[in-house]
Amino acid sequence: MLGLNRKLIELEKAGKEIKVGLIGCGQMGRGMISQIENMKGMRVAATADLQTTIIQNAYMLAGVEPQQIITTNEIEAAEKAMSEGKVVATTDASLVIELPGIDVIVDATGVPNIGAEIAWKAIMNKKHIVMLNVEADVTIGPLLHQMAEASNVVYTGTAGDEPGCIMELHDFADALGFDIVALGKGKNNPLNYEANPATAEAEAKEKGSSPKMLASFQDGTKTMVEMNAVANATGFLPDVPGMHGPSGTASELPDIFRSKAEGGILNNKKIVDYVNGVAPGVFAIISSEKEEVNHEMQYLKMGPGPNYILYRPYHLTSLETPLSVARAYLNQSATIAPWHGLQAETVATAKKDLQPGDRLDGIGGFTVYGTLYSQQESVAANGLPIGLVDANVVMKRAVKKGEIVTYDDVEQEKESMIWKLRALQAMSF
Template sequence: MWGLNEKLAALERSGQKIQASIVGAGQMGRGMVSQMMLMKGMSPAIVVDINPELAKTAYLHAGLKEDDIRFVKTVAEANTWMEQGKYIYTDNADIAAKANLIQVAIDATGVPEVGAKFAVDSINHKKHIVMLNVETDVVIGPYLKQLADNAGVVYTGSAGDEPGAVKELYDFADALGFEVRVIGKGKNNALDLDCNPDSLYEYATARGVSPKMQTAFSDGTKTMVEMTAMANATGFIPDVRGGHGAVATVKELPELFRLKEEGGILNQYGVIDYINGVAPGVFLIVSTSLPDVVHEMQYLSMGPGPNYVLYRPYHLTSLETPLSAALAVIDHQPTIVPSFGLVAETIAVAKKDLKAGDMLDGIGGFTVYGTFEKADVAKQLGAVPLGLINKNTKLLKDVKKGELVTYDMIELDQNSLIVQLRKLQDRFFL
């Protein structure tokens, strides 16, 4: 993204701004609106939430006045007010995908079904689409990328989210010619496979996070989804199902992430994992065989080798998302996409003993959580991608706690768009 600040400043000087729409005015969406208001050459022109008061609040917290904003119900209304320089808020996501002046649409919902519809609608209306919704991407990202390519627009994941942050680090190391051996991220809360929105209610609300979102973090699902996106963007794979999830400091990572025969924990290189104790942030384990490079790495206090850690100690989540929107519009480039197709999957595991006839729920719920597995293994097992499961998914068989949920165990919601798009993807892309 070198030089992006100068390109945005040039837009501002010319009297232009990139017109962006944002769906989802929760914690991430609100932060994004405020950050975008600070930027040159960018405007959060439309904000959408099922609770429109949250969308309005996002604008007010960003410093706008009541007279600057308008609530609308239709695309026509949005077009009229935008032409008069007003900011739009609404509960209708169609407006964010279809309004005439919008150049780039951003999904900050984290809901697979919502992300599927919004991405398709945005692409079909020739908007670039930024997915701060990795939950959708890891299920139908290859399909959405192809749809966007065909439409001549950019489909991309987000800067600031851990997959986007680690992809920038990976691109840096790969461009320099280092051998990238491991891609990783930190986890900043203890893994609790039994948690649910009720058990985490007080903790989540005290932090200003929805209990459902906190559950997805605490039961590990969010980490698994993020590692799946990293895999599909780089071709790296899980070393073991779910990752090792070891405990270490940054300085310990080069020794830890060696092959078992070298005294480490790995079965192979070219893998993705997570670490407890290195958070927030993302990292790579890199190596080189050339003596002069080794000498300089040692001179630069990078350690004795042969493995070295490159560590970025922060990722600013939705505050960085506008950079991906700008990159898409100005340079027609993505931040992170599933370039390798489905290398990995986030598959569903029963959170408790379940009975035939029970209805499942999905990410951040009471019945299932996600784990990280190679896509070919998941396919052989018939394991169900977690993002396909919703509250209308019915169990056909008893399932024990900790057991993988397979296609023959459930009846998927055939009215779900993401279910239907996944069928197309499986048919034409795999």
């Protein structure tokens, strides 16, 4: 991200700014609006959400005067408002995507099917797209990335989300020629496969978050999806289905992520994993065969070797997203994208015994959680990607608790955008 601050200052001095179109004004979107109002050379010029009052409040909390916020679903009125330096609030996501003055779209909905449609339309309208929607990315990201390249726009995950932060460590180590043994993140709550909106309700209320979203963290799905994105970007794979998930401190990880022959837990190198005990941090375990490099690392108090840890103890989620916006617009490059295609798959796994006729309820619900497999393992099992699970998917065969849900086990009552794009991706790759 070096130099983006100076480029943004230059942009503003030239009387220009990056105009951002935001879809979804929940916690992530609201924080992003306020952060961008502090920045040079950029503004959230238009925002879509089901409730315009939420958008208006977000802009006012960011310091925008009420008279500068124009609420409309008419594209002409929106264009006029933007030309006058005002911001737009709308319930129509397509309006934001189609506005000629918008340069970069940010999807902050968190809903895979909605994110699929937003990304598709953004690329069709020749706009860069930043995904605060890892669930959609791991399901159809390879196709969207390919489409974006063909359209000469950028498709990217976001800085601040753990996959983007891990990618920064990976690229730093890779550029320097280190061997990268493992990439991972911390998990900040105990793994509970049975977590659901009911069990998470009290804690969610206390934190002011969605019970379903909190359950998706507790049952491990969010962690699996995030490391799935890293796998698709780097080619690194889970060492075992669902990853190891050891416990440890940052200083202990270089020894934990060694081969079994060396007293560690690994069967392979170049793996993705998660750790209980280092949240909210992300890490890369690196090594070198060069004697002088190891001598220097030890002199720099990086540990005794042969493995060392690069550790970032924070990630600022959507507050860092503007850096991905700027990088896409100014440098025509992605923070993280599925450059290696579909390397891994987060597969739906039964949270309880499922019977024919049961309707699945999506990520963080009562019916399924996600388990990360290599793509080869997922294909062999005919596993159903967690990103395809929604209320339109109904069980047609019984599946026991803890077992993989396969394509053969379900039927789709109503075709959705993400299923269509997944089918197109299967044909394209």
